[in-house]
Structures are given as C-alpha cells and as structure tokens.
Amino acid sequence: MYEWRNIIKSIILAGGSGTRLWPLSREKYPKQFLKLNEKSLFQDTVSRCLEISDINEIYVVTNESQKFFVIGQIEELGYEIPKENILLEPVAKNTLPAITYGMHLIKKRFGNDFVGIFSSDHILDKSAMQTIKNAEALASEYLLTFGIVPTSPHTGYGYIKPADPIGMAFKVLEFKEKPDIYDAKKYIKEGFLWNSGMFLFETTVFFEELEKYAPDISTAFRNYETIEEIYEKIPYISIDYGIIEKSSKVAVIKLAERWSDLGNFSALYNEFDKDENNNVIHNCEEEIINSYGNLIHSKTGKIVSLIDVNDMIVVDTMDALLICPKSSSQKVKDVASSLKDKNDERAQLHQTAYRPWGSYTILENSEGHKIKNIVVLPQKKLSLQLHHHRSEHWVVVKGMARVQVDEEQYFLRQGESTFIRAGIKHRLTNPGKVPLEIIEVQLGDYVEEDDIVRFDDDYGRE
Amino acid sequence: MYEWRNIIKSIILAGGSGTRLWPLSREKYPKQFLKLNEKSLFQDTVSRCLEISDINEIYVVTNESQKFFVIGQIEELGYEIPKENILLEPVAKNTLPAITYGMHLIKKRFGNDFVGIFSSDHILDKSAMQTIKNAEALASEYLLTFGIVPTSPHTGYGYIKPADPIGMAFKVLEFKEKPDIYDAKKYIKEGFLWNSGMFLFETTVFFEELEKYAPDISTAFRNYETIEEIYEKIPYISIDYGIIEKSSKVAVIKLAERWSDLGNFSALYNEFDKDENNNVIHNCEEEIINSYGNLIHSKTGKIVSLIDVNDMIVVDTMDALLICPKSSSQKVKDVASSLKDKNDERAQLHQTAYRPWGSYTILENSEGHKIKNIVVLPQKKLSLQLHHHRSEHWVVVKGMARVQVDEEQYFLRQGESTFIRAGIKHRLTNPGKVPLEIIEVQLGDYVEEDDIVRFDDDYGRE
Numbered sequence: 001m002y003e004w005r006n007i008i009k010s011i012i013l014a015g016g017s018g019t020r021l022w023p024l025s026r027e028k029y030p031k032q033f034l035k036l037n038e039k040s041l042f043q044d045t046v047s048r049c050l051e052i053s054d055i056n057e058i059y060v061v062t063n064e065s066q067k068f069f070v071i072g073q074i075e076e077l078g079y080e081i082p083k084e085n086i087l088l089e090p091v092a093k094n095t096l097p098a099i100t101y102g103m104h105l106i107k108k109r110f111g112n113d114f115v116g117i118f119s120s121d122h123i124l125d126k127s128a129m130q131t132i133k134n135a136e137a138l139a140s141e142y143l144l145t146f147g148i149v150p151t152s153p154h155t156g157y158g159y160i161k162p163a164d165p166i167g168m169a170f171k172v173l174e175f176k177e178k179p180d181i182y183d184a185k186k187y188i189k190e191g192f193l194w195n196s197g198m199f200l201f202e203t204t205v206f207f208e209e210l211e212k213y214a215p216d217i218s219t220a221f222r223n224y225e226t227i228e229e230i231y232e233k234i235p236y237i238s239i240d241y242g243i244i245e246k247s248s249k250v251a252v253i254k255l256a257e258r259w260s261d262l263g264n265f266s267a268l269y270n271e272f273d274k275d276e277n278n279n280v281i282h283n284c285e286e287e288i289i290n291s292y293g294n295l296i297h298s299k300t301g302k303i304v305s306l307i308d309v310n311d312m313i314v315v316d317t318m319d320a321l322l323i324c325p326k327s328s329s330q331k332v333k334d335v336a337s338s339l340k341d342k343n344d345e346r347a348q349l350h351q352t353a354y355r356p357w358g359s360y361t362i363l364e365n366s367e368g369h370k371i372k373n374i375v376v377l378p379q380k381k382l383s384l385q386l387h388h389h390r391s392e393h394w395v396v397v398k399g400m401a402r403v404q405v406d407e408e409q410y411f412l413r414q415g416e417s418t419f420i421r422a423g424i425k426h427r428l429t430n431p432g433k434v435p436l437e438i439i440e441v442q443l444g445d446y447v448e449e450d451d452i453v454r455f456d457d458d459y460g461r462e
Numbered sequence: 463m464y465e466w467r468n469i470i471k472s473i474i475l476a477g478g479s480g481t482r483l484w485p486l487s488r489e490k491y492p493k494q495f496l497k498l499n500e501k502s503l504f505q506d507t508v509s510r511c512l513e514i515s516d517i518n519e520i521y522v523v524t525n526e527s528q529k530f531f532v533i534g535q536i537e538e539l540g541y542e543i544p545k546e547n548i549l550l551e552p553v554a555k556n557t558l559p560a561i562t563y564g565m566h567l568i569k570k571r572f573g574n575d576f577v578g579i580f581s582s583d584h585i586l587d588k589s590a591m592q593t594i595k596n597a598e599a600l601a602s603e604y605l606l607t608f609g610i611v612p613t614s615p616h617t618g619y620g621y622i623k624p625a626d627p628i629g630m631a632f633k634v635l636e637f638k639e640k641p642d643i644y645d646a647k648k649y650i651k652e653g654f655l656w657n658s659g660m661f662l663f664e665t666t667v668f669f670e671e672l673e674k675y676a677p678d679i680s681t682a683f684r685n686y687e688t689i690e691e692i693y694e695k696i697p698y699i700s701i702d703y704g705i706i707e708k709s710s711k712v713a714v715i716k717l718a719e720r721w722s723d724l725g726n727f728s729a730l731y732n733e734f735d736k737d738e739n740n741n742v743i744h745n746c747e748e749e750i751i752n753s754y755g756n757l758i759h760s761k762t763g764k765i766v767s768l769i770d771v772n773d774m775i776v777v778d779t780m781d782a783l784l785i786c787p788k789s790s791s792q793k794v795k796d797v798a799s800s801l802k803d804k805n806d807e808r809a810q811l812h813q814t815a816y817r818p819w820g821s822y823t824i825l826e827n828s829e830g831h832k833i834k835n836i837v838v839l840p841q842k843k844l845s846l847q848l849h850h851h852r853s854e855h856w857v858v859v860k861g862m863a864r865v866q867v868d869e870e871q872y873f874l875r876q877g878e879s880t881f882i883r884a885g886i887k888h889r890l891t892n893p894g895k896v897p898l899e900i901i902e903v904q905l906g907d908y909v910e911e912d913d914i915v916r917f918d919d920d921y922g923r924e
Contacts, residue, residue: 023767287797298783303808305485305797307786312771316783321760323776323785324769335749335767346765363825364835369859371833371901373826393857393879395903397831415905417855419879439826439833441857441901443877 008136008200009113010049011102014042014062014070014120015089019336020264020329023320024297027340027348031262032121033069036272036282041262042120043073051129052116055079059105060120061087061098068356068459090228095197096214096242097234104221107203114139115206117199117239123271124196125257131168135200135253138169142251143209144200145172145244147193148259153184156263156330158195158240160252161187169251175240193252196259199239209249214242264329265313269295284316295326318351318361356459357382358435370447374428376401376436381429383457390444390451392420394428399436402429425455470598470662471575472511473564476504476524476532476582477551481798482726482791485782486759489802491816493724494583495531498734498744503724504582505535513591514578517541521567522582523549523560530818530921552690557659558676558704559696566683569665576601577668579661585733586658587719593630597662597715600631604713605671606662607634607706609655610721615646618725618792620657620702622714623649631713637702655714658721661701671711676704726791727775731757746778757788780813780823818921819844820897832909836890838863838898843891845919852906852913854882856890861898864891887917 017027025031032042039047049058058081060070067086074081087101099117106113114136128146135144147160158177162170175195179187211218220233244250260267272280277292284298291306298304298316306314313329315322322332339346352361357380364371376382376399384404394401395417402411403418404427411431412418420426422444430436444451454461479489487493494504501509511520520543522532529548536543549563561579568575576598590608597606609622620639624632637657641649673680682695706712722729734742739754746760753768760766760778768776775791777784784794801808814823819842826833838844838861846866856863857879864873865880866889873893874880882888884906892898906913916923 023765287800289793289796302780303485303782303801303806305782305784305786307784307793307797308790309774309785309787312785314783314785316778318764320765320767321776321778321783322767322769323771323774324767325771328770331751331769334751335769338749339765344765363833366859369901371825371835373833391877393855395855395905397828397903397905415853417879417881417903439831439903441859441879443857443859 007114008052008133009057009106009110009115010053010059011099011106011115011117012042012045012049012058012060012120013095013098013118014045014060014066015092015098016119016121017092019333019340021262021268022332022336022339023317023322023346024299024315026346027336028065029069029354030066030121033066033073036268039077040073041122042069043077044123045118045120046074046077046079048124048126048129049116049118050079051126052133056082056085059085059087059102061089061102063089063092068354072354072356088227090231093231093234093236095239096217096237097231099199099239100210100217100221101227101230103201103203103206107207112202112204115201115203117201119197119261121262122196122198123258123260123262124198124255125259128255128257128259131253131255132198132200135168138167138251138253139200139202140205141249142166142169143205143244143247143249144169145250145252146196146198146200146255147252148196149254149256150188150192150194153181153188154194155179155181155184156267157261159184159187159192160195161190161192162252162254166251169253172250172252175245193254194259195240196255197240197261199244200253205249209243209247213246217242264332265295265315265324266326266329269313269326293326319346355382356380358430360440363439365447368443368445368447370442372440372442374438374440376428376430376438378430378433378435381458382427383459383461384425384427384455386425386453386455387422387444387451388453389422389446390442391422392426393441393443394418394420395439395441397437397439399430399434400432401436401438402431403427404429427456469576470514470595471519471568471572471577472515472521473561473568473577473579474504474507474511474520474522474582475557475560475580476507476522476528477554477560478581478583479554481795481802483724483730484794484798484801485779485784485808486761486777488808489798490527491531492528492583495528495535498730501539502535503584504531505539506585507580507582508536508539508541510586510588510591511578511580512541513588514595518544518547521547521549521564523551523564525551525554530816534816534818550689552693555693555696555698556700558679558699558701559693561661561701562672562679562683563689563692565663565665565668569669574664574666577663577665579663581659581723583724584658585720585722585724586660586717587721590717590719590721593715593717594660594662597630600629600713600715601662601664602667603711604628604631605667605706605709605711606631607712607714608658608660608662608717609714610658611716611718612650612654612656615643615650616656617641617643617646618729619723621646621649621654622657623652623654624714624716628713631715634712634714637707655716656721657702658717659723661706662715667711671705671709675708679704726794727757727777727786728788728791731775731788755788781808817844818842820892822902825901827909830905830907830909832904834902834904836900836902838890838892838900840892840895840897843920844889845916845921845923846887846889847914847916848887849884849906849913850915851884851908852904853884854888855903855905856880856882857901857903859899859901861892861896862894863898863900864893865889866891889918 161173163173282297287305289307291309293311358375358377360374623635625635742757744759749767751769753771755773820837820839822836
C-alpha cells in the first residue's frame with residue numbers, strides 16, 4: 001500500500017509497572033493497558049506502529065503477567081501478533097536491556113534492519129509517524145532520538161539541546177535531567193526539546209555503539225543462550241544513561257506533534273475533555289456544587305458529590321479512594337510504594353482481575369466466603385481445576401455455560417445453577433457467541449486464589 | 463432508687479429525616495439512628511431519659527418507617543418499651559404537632575403530669591438531667607426551655623436572651639434566629655444562650671398555652687379520634703413559632719453542659735477524637751500524606767488515601783461519595799434535596815436496608831439480576847411471599863435456614879443452596895441461635911423491591 005511499508009520494524013516497550021496513576025493503575029495492571037478512552041494507550045501505540053510496520057514486524061517487550069493484556073488488546077484491534085514477537089523479560093532491568101532484547105532478536109532473524117522504539121504509555125499524534133518514517137535514511141549513520149517541541153516549561157520531562165542541523169535532524173549539544181521550573185523556563189527560551197524516549201535505530205549502528213558503551217550487555221547477549229541467563233548477567237540501566245548520553249553518533253529529530261507521557265493525574269486531566277466547569281468526569285454520576293477544575297474518575301457506579309472543591313484529583317475504585325490536589329499528583333507513587341512496602345495487594349491488583357479467558361470481580365470477601373462476578377469470553381474456557389478448601393456455587397446470570405464436574409458434562413442456561421464440592425475436578429466453558437456471566441459463591445475455611453490445582457489449561461498454567 | 467423517679471415523663475422526638483449528614487444519613491435512616499460510636503444518638507437520648515423516667519414513662523414520637531429502629535435500638539440497650547408508648551405520626555408536621563401528640567396521650571392517661579421533651583439527635587452530657595429534674599417545681603407556672611451557655615459564636619443555632627431570674631430560671635427577653643457571625647459574637651458578649659430545643663412542661667400549663675396560641679391544634683386533638691384525622695386538620699409548625707416565642711409564661715434554664723445538635727459534618731468533626739494530625743478517621747484503613755484536620759468516614763472497607771488535603775470532609779459509602787471542605791458542611795443538605803428532587807433513591811436509603819427481621823445489602827444491581835447479602839436475626843422470619851418476575855437462588859454462608867417453598871419445608875445448612883422459581887410462595891426463617899447469612903441471586907426481567915406479594919407477615923405488612 002505504501003512503498004515504505006515493511007522497511008521499518010517497531011519495538012514497543014510494554015513492561016512498565018504502574019504506580020503513578022494508582023489506584024487506577026496497579027503494579028500488575030499498568031497504565032498502558034487502562035482503558036481511559038475506548039482504546040488503551042498500548043492499543044493506540046500499536047495503531048501508530050501499524051503506520052510504519054506490518055503487525056508481523058511489531059515486537060512487544062513485556063513480562064509474563066502482562067502477556068495476556070498484550071495478546072488480548074491486539075486481538076481487540078482486529079490483529080493477531082505472532083507469538084514469537086512477544087518478548088518476555090524475566091525481570092525488569094530498565095530500557096537498555098529491553099531494547100537490546102528486541103534489537104538482538106531482529107538482528108538474529110533479519111540481519112541489518114531499521115527499528116523504531118516506542119513507549120506504550122505515551123500519547124502522540126499519529127502524524128508523527130510520517131516524520132519518523134522519513135528519518136530512516138539518517139539512521140544508517142546516527143542513533144536517532146526524537147525531541148518534542150515544548151508547549152510549556154514542564155518539570156516532569158528531560159530536555160535535549162539541539163545543535164547544528166544534519167539533514168532533517170540536529171546534532172545534540174546536551175541532555176538535561178528533569179529541571180526545576182526556573183531551569184525549565186530557561187531551556188524553553190533556549191530552544192531545548194522534550195526528551196520523548198522514542199528512537200529510530202539501524203541494528204548495525206546500535207550494536208556498534210552498544211559494544212562501545214555497554215560491552216557487558218553486548219557480551220551477555222552474544223554469549224548466553226536463554227534470556228534468563230542473559231538477564232542475570234546484565235545491569236539495570238536506561239538507554240539514556242547507557243548509550244544515548246554518551247555516544248557521539250546521536251542526533252535528534254524535532255516533532256511538533258501533541259505528546260504527553262501521562263506521567264501523573266495532572267497530565268491526565270490536561271489531556272481529557274472538560275465540562276463547562278472545567279471538570280473532567282469519567283464513568284460516574286455526579287452531584288457537583290460550585291466545584292471547578294477537578295478530575296473525577298469513579299469505577300464503582302456510585303454517585304460522587306463535590307461541594308466547593310477545586311483543582312482536585314478524585315479517583316474511586318472498588319478497593320481504594322485517592323484524593324489529592326492536582327498539584328500533588330506526583331506524590332501518588334509514594335502511596336503505591338508505601339502499600340507495596342506493606343505487602344498490601346492493593347498495590348498490585350484490582351478487585352477486578354483480568355485473565356486470558358475473561359475477568360472476575362470480587363463483590364464480597366468475608367471470612368469463610370467470597371462472592372465473584374465472573375465473565376467468560378465467547379469460546380473461552382477456564383482450566384480444569386480443583387480446590388481443596390472451598391466449594392463453589394455457580395448461578396448463570398447471562399449467556400450459556402458448559403460445566404464439567406468430574407467426568408460429567410452439562411449445560412447451564414440463564415437462571416440455572418450448580419454446586420461443586422471441594423476436592424472435585426471441574427471446568428467452566430463458554431460455548432456461546434456472547435459473554436457468559438456467572439455469580440460464584442465460594443464457601444470454605446480458606447477462600448484465597450492460591451487454593452487451586454490445575455490439570456489442563458489452554459494458557460499453559462498447569 | 464432516686465426519690466424523684468416516676469415524677470417526670472419523657473417525650474423523645476425521633477421522627478426527623480436525615481439530610482445534613484448525607485450520605486451517612488438518609489431520609490429513611492436519619493442521623494439519630496446512625497451508630498457513629500458504639501451507641502446511636504437515639505440510644506444516648508434514651509439512656510439520658512432513663513435518668514429521670516422509667517422505661518414505661520418514655521414516649522417516642524416517630525413514624526412507621528423508623529419504628530423498627532426505635533424498638534430494636536431500645537432492645538439493644540436491654541430495655542423493652544411498651545408498644546403503646548411509640549407514637550407514629552402519619553406525616554411529619556414539625557415539632558408542635560409531635561409534642562402535642564405525646565402530651566395529649568400522657569394527659570389522657572395520667573391527667574396532670576410533668577414531661578421533659580428531648581430531641582433524639584443531639585449530644586448532651588448526662589449531668590444536665592439533674593438540672594432538668596430540679597426544674598420541676600417551676601414547671602407548674604412556666605413553660606420551661608433550656609438554654610446552653612455558648613462556647614463559641616455558632617451561626618447554626620438560635621439564641622435566647624435571658625432576663626430577670628425566677629428561682630433557678632430566667633425570664634426570656636427575646637428569641638433570635640440563626641445569626642450571622644457578627645451578631646453571634648454580639649449575642650455571646652451580651653449573655654445570650656443557645657436554644658437547645660429541650661423543654662420541661664406540665665400538661666396543664668402546656669394545653670392552656672396551646673389553646674391560647676395554637677387553638678386549631680388544640681381543637682383538632684380534642685375533636686377527632688384518629689391521629690390521621692387530627693394530622694389532616696393541623697398545620698406544619700414548630701413549637702418555637704407556635705407557642706414558645708409568643709407565650710408570656712416562658713422561662714429559660716441555663717445548662718453549662720457540653721451540647722451539640724451535630725447539625726453537619728463539621729460539628730461531627732468537632733465532637734470526635736482526633737489523631738496526631740487532627741484527622742478524625744472512622745472505619746477505614748488510610749494512607750495519608752501531609753494532610754491535616756480532615757474527617758474521613760468510609761463504610762466500604764477500602765483504603766482511603768489523602769495527599770496534601772486539609773480540613774476536608776470525605777464520606778464514602780457503598781453508593782455515594784461526598785467530598786467538601788469542613789466550612790461547606792452546611793451545603794450537604796442541598797445535595798440530598800437535589801437527589802430527592804430527582805427521585806434518586808440514594809436520597810432515601812443505603813445499599814444496606816434494615817428490616818424488622820434483620821438487614822440486606824445490595825452487592826450488585828445489574829439489568830436482569832441483583833445480588834444481596836441477607837442477614838436474618840435469630841428466631842426471626844421474613845414474610846410468606848412470592849415474586850412474579852424473578853427467581854431466587856439462596857446459598858447459606860453462615861448459620862442455618864428453614865425454607866418453606868409452596869407447602870414443602872426443609873432446612874439448609876452452611877454451604878447448601880436452594881432455588882425458588884418465580885410465582886412460587888416461599889418463606890425464609892432463621893430457626894437458630896446465631897444470625898443467618900445468605901447470598902441471594904435474583905434473576906428476572908424485573909428485579910425491583912416492589913415485585914412482592916406478601917401472604918403472612920410477623921410485622922403486619924401483608
């Protein structure tokens with residue numbers, strides 16, 4: 001369709017854990033997979049990459065616990081990504097190892113090639129992809145980074161100072177860490193750009209520079225077979241520290257498009273449509289009196305009432321409520337890490353958990369019983385399993401279920417129910433064309449998720 | 463025990479509907495019955511009245527929908543109030559009709575008598591009851607009202623200006639409506655008292671003055687038989703407007719005790735214990751950073767996180783979230799009335815509804831199904847009933863249930879379940895000694911509370 005298709009490959013970095021948008025995002029449900037709009041930021045990123053790469057040329061670096069988001073959300077876009085293009089990091093070691101993992105695989109498969117590197121949790125206008133594509137010729141000589149023309153003296157971004165032009169790019173005079181507001185204003189006057197964390201590399205140039213500035217990583221990828229071995233040997237390091245700020249071959253290309261890393265709730269507020277009182281209201285009924293400039297996001301179906309409240313963030317989920325001024329958005333990650341330090345599972349997961357076969361939401365969790373609303377996607381099935389400590393009652397509230405209990409199989413229609421005794425093998429399948437919804441009442445002396453023995457599983461979890 | 467026992471009777475006004483502490487209180491669950499501490503304000507009021515009256519001498523004016531709170535909460539105190547002492551107003555007509563209803567009944571039964579009148583939703587130190595008791599002698603000549611020695615220039619209370627002393631009381635120079643802060647300060651300098659809304663009356667004096675200043679009410683109570691007829695004839699009017707501010711027989715007695723009408727969340731904040739950051743935190747886990755002077759009340763079991771938030775009210779219930787500065791507490795009633803205007807049932811009720819037999823909490827309410835956690839108190843039973851539009855699945859999670867379905871009776875133990883088809887008569891009983899807890903899954907094209915036909919009911923609702 002376009003002559004330049006099939007020329008540039010894409011690596012999407014989708015392994016980040018989410019703490020800065022807690023309690024919307026969780027460690028195991030990071031912001032790139034949140035459906036803040038109809039599509040997630042990850043899905044938007046995939047759509048952008050499809051402007052320069054075929055789906056078979058897109059590589060996603062992520063981890064085991066987020067693999068199902070990656071597959072599922074690409075499926076929702078109507079595409080199927082080859083399984084071998086999903087690269088699972090055994091442990092997060094920042095951007096340089098993740099990018100090298102993708103570059104290494106592409107080089108092994110295809111030899112020399114051009115590769116765009118994209119974060120999965122940024123907002124970017126699609127038109128930027130044309131510029132990135134046009135930069136290809138320069139990538140044979142330079143490690144190309146992309147700098148956004150700033151629209152404000154933002155203190156949450158790194159800055160790049162461009163120097164002499166080289167074709168459509170510029171040499172880089174210096175990189176600056178996140179500045180204070182005074183320096184940020186100075187940078188803007190002096191023509192600095194925001195460091196976007198997007199790159200365009202040729203494999204050959206990349207590995208030459210990697211060998212020069214991070215030989216330990218280069219060596220590990222050459223000498224070890226499994227990704228587990230490699231990741232054991234290499235340091236935790238960003239591509240900026242590791243290569244970009246050191247290499248003399250770096251050039252920057254200006255992008256004038258709308259871009260944001262949505263790094264906190266204040267950035268989220270800025271990106272969304274406001275009502276006539278400058279409030280951003282997501283997902284909830286509200287009863288608001290004399291309140292302006294707030295971000296209100298509720299996932300609980302409850303009514304939210306604000307009176308005389310201005311410039312606040314209010315995020316209400318089933319298990320957590322966050323309230324802070326927009327100007328304190330950057331402190332939200334402190335709450336998430338405090339919870340993590342206490343081993344509080346609300347740092348990691350929501351009441352709603354996503355599974356390869358669908359999702360479940362915990363409606364009530366008390367001593368001796370737990371009640372879940374379970375949604376099974378059409379044609380999907382849960383593993384064949386048993387629980388030692390709990391029995392389960394299932395009532396079908398929507399769709400049709402095929403139930404296997406021991407060797408017996410039967411169907412349940414809307415309004416029908418069944419009972420599964422502790423210690424009995426069972427399996428739930430949605431044989432239909434519409435989502436199956438059941439209410440599960442678990443009863444037993446122990447009703448935690450880890451009381452499960454899996455015998456057969458479509459998703460390799462047995 | 464005390465020589466003065468059995469001399470003074472008490473009327474407790476407990477018919478108010480709660481909007482000023484929404485969403486904690488609701489129209490059908492007003493603040494006097496909330497368990498803000500271990501005891502409700504109503505229970506505290508009953509305990510105070512027991513200082514001057516036997517339980518048989520306490521009269522409670524309330525309405526049908528709150529009758530079960532009155533009986534239940536007095537039972538919890540270990541007392542049984544005679545059923546004929548609970549007076550049900552067919553419609554709320556403010557304090558003068560309610561007080562006259564009680565006074566009328568006492569006069570009819572006992573002739574002349576002394577009666578203390580008490581709101582059920584105020585905080586008051588018990589020691590005040592001694593003063594009230596001591597005032598009895600004066601009540602043969604005066605309508606006695608009680609004025610609180612002010613501790614601040616409160617703009618939410620009415621004020622009374624005392625004049626010359628008459629024994630332990632004072633003549634009243636004038637009554638003042640809720641003032642602005644300027645006038646409030648002036649009143650305090652001039653020795654005004656807060657109008658507490660408590661009274662001590664002799665029936666004879668009360669009815670003489672009623673005849674003089676509100677003859678329509680006096681006449682209605684004399685001439686009509688049923689309370690419904692009487693309430694149809696009489697106006698909506700407070701005792702202050704109707705009698706107290708007009709009668710020349712009014713005297714005020716000073717009380718120096720701690721008193722508050724808990725008229726809004728700010729008052730609630732003032733009355734409760736603060737932590738080291740001056741936060742009042744009720745019922746919830748919190749993760750609070752740099753936040754001071756807040757009232758946080760959550761009934762949802764979730765974690766509440768505040769960052770850099772000061773002097774705010776945060777009230778989180780299953781179906782509503784309220785956020786406002788303490789200084790805007792008085793606007794909360796506007797939200798409740800706005801909801802009421804929209805016929806939103808969250809103005810009236812909680813997700814948890816209290817019934818004579820126990821309570822239920824709605825866990826999920828979706829199109830076509832509703833899930834409830836139902837608690838049946840020991841030895842209590844629901845009505846014999848049927849639903850046209852919904853079937854019900856019951857799973858016992860605690861205790862034992864006796865189930866009647868059509869003519870059949872059987873028992874369900876913990877972990878057992880049953881299914882009740884639409885159109886079938888059924889009844890649920892707790893035959894045991896501990897509360898019975900069941901999960902009910904309702905399924906049908908219509909799952910609202912009004913799809914119920916009652917055949918037999920312990921509580922006269924058939």
